[in-house]
Amino acid sequence: MTLKPHPNYTRGELVEVLRNHGINPTHQRIEIAYVLFSRCEHLSADQLLALVNDRNSETSKATVYNTLNLFLEKKLIREVIVDPSKVFYDPNTDVHHHFYDIDTGELTDIDAADIEVSGLPQLPEGVVTEGVDIIVRIRSEQAV
Amino acid sequence: MTLKPHPNYTRGELVEVLRNHGINPTHQRIEIAYVLFSRCEHLSADQLLALVNDRNSETSKATVYNTLNLFLEKKLIREVIVDPSKVFYDPNTDVHHHFYDIDTGELTDIDAADIEVSGLPQLPEGVVTEGVDIIVRIRSEQAV
């Protein structure tokens, strides 16, 4: 069972999904999951920290990082590595790709359904593909 | 005129290429270019710092970063963002893609000549593509 980014998950729905992923649903983890899944965005760790503490009581930086790494390990979220100074966390774990606006830093999803990549070379013996990431770097035309 | 990664550039050849890219060829810049272009590898800033100071006299960390950013700006090299903790610098500026071994951290070039990507969505008005990066994350099979 997969969780889709979607506004207004109930606490109970979040608890169930955490359990289904083998994650013990604590207060902080539910709060963090709520922020991740109710905004359908790509957030960095400190954006998340700010949003969580905005809504609610104090959650520490250590817990935010612990939780994000746990969610990654349990494949509840994925990371997008596109900015040399910070990682973005993506609530959408479907195979998909990204536009990255190099001026604004904004990330936008590209559905993988219609995308076809041909001509990739054969992998060496005993090596296996873990995933293919396509990043289309874009910018607004007037900005030279 | 383009520089190809190639062992054993002469000092004179490096000076010429720097000049052709609008870069004033100082001692340190020539040393750094030498290390970048004579090893046909993807290096991080501190690998480069170590290699430069290995061969020769002292070049400071500040100069290595200044120079890498200058080379990037002048399009003498490109950067590969694939590891959340450091940037790799790539002496190959031809359009190409990468295998990234998630266990060893090793980066390998994929020639773009045979690669075809179809199905990318239309870009919004006034937005232009700066480049398409494909990263194939791989690992050795036995490592689960």
Next chain:
DNA sequence: TAGCCGAATTAGACACAGTCCAAGTCTTGC
């Protein structure tokens, strides 16, 4: 309800990539 115990959280120290700055040194043109 009280007490126990492993799991989770926390503040703050730490690691480390990368930037900034002000002072010093090298080039280049005259």
Next chain:
DNA sequence: GCAAGACTTGGACTGTGTCTAATTCGGCTA
């Protein structure tokens, strides 16, 4: 040789992310 600008440098600083040891939480049992 001299001045002016360009470049380099050590070291302070910033920001992201990790680690640790101490505390707190929460689910369980008696």
